[in-house]
Amino acid sequence: MNFNNVYFEKSVGNLRQFPSDKLPEIVFSGKSNVGKSSLINKILNRKSLARVSTKPGKTININLYNVKQMRFVDLPGYGYAKVSFSEKKRWSDLVEGYFNFSQNISLVVQIIDMRHSPSALDFQMMDYLYFKKFPFIIVSSKVDKLNKTQRLNRTIDLRNELEKYIDISNVIFSSATGEGIENIKSIILSSLNSK
Secondary structure, eight states: OOTTOOEEEEEESSGGGSOOSOOOEEEEEEBTTSSHHHHHHHHHTOSSSSOOOSSTTOOOSEEEEEOSSSEEEEOOOBOOSSSOHHHHHHHHHHHHHHHHHOSOEEEEEEEEETTSOOOHHHHHHHHHHHHTTOOEEEEEEOGGGSOHHHHHHHHHHHHHHTTTSTTOOEEEOOTTTOTTHHHHHHHHHHHHHTO
């Protein structure tokens, strides 16, 4: 599978705009500014196909990337405080509507920040995916920002924090070094073959 064969398809602010084909969907979910766009760019070996920003809340629609035999679905980040209540509700309705609407989800890549314990919203999202039986993995990002001792401590803590998600893979990822990227690609390909 050639992950480089990709183009930006469209930005969807309304589910009626969603393509009607049956392409398998790889969904990227996580808090605002957790590194979704950086992960997508790393998988696709592009520098800026998915827009990376230091400002949280940059992705306000669902962005779609056509990767030949599959579609990457970049969901808006959750948990960003500096937007209006109506905008938060729109994001929430859009994301919840997507999960209820799509029949093509092959895998959800749920991204959390390795440096911190998962937030209440992270747990809410992971619980939703787990209890609704969506196929998903957890990607712990920003590991390069930890020193060796911090990394070891967070690895142990994370094991305990995520223990209720039985059989869900947790992949440690760094956009700076590329650590974990081949593992993530392999899991994506396996998810396509298992459909």
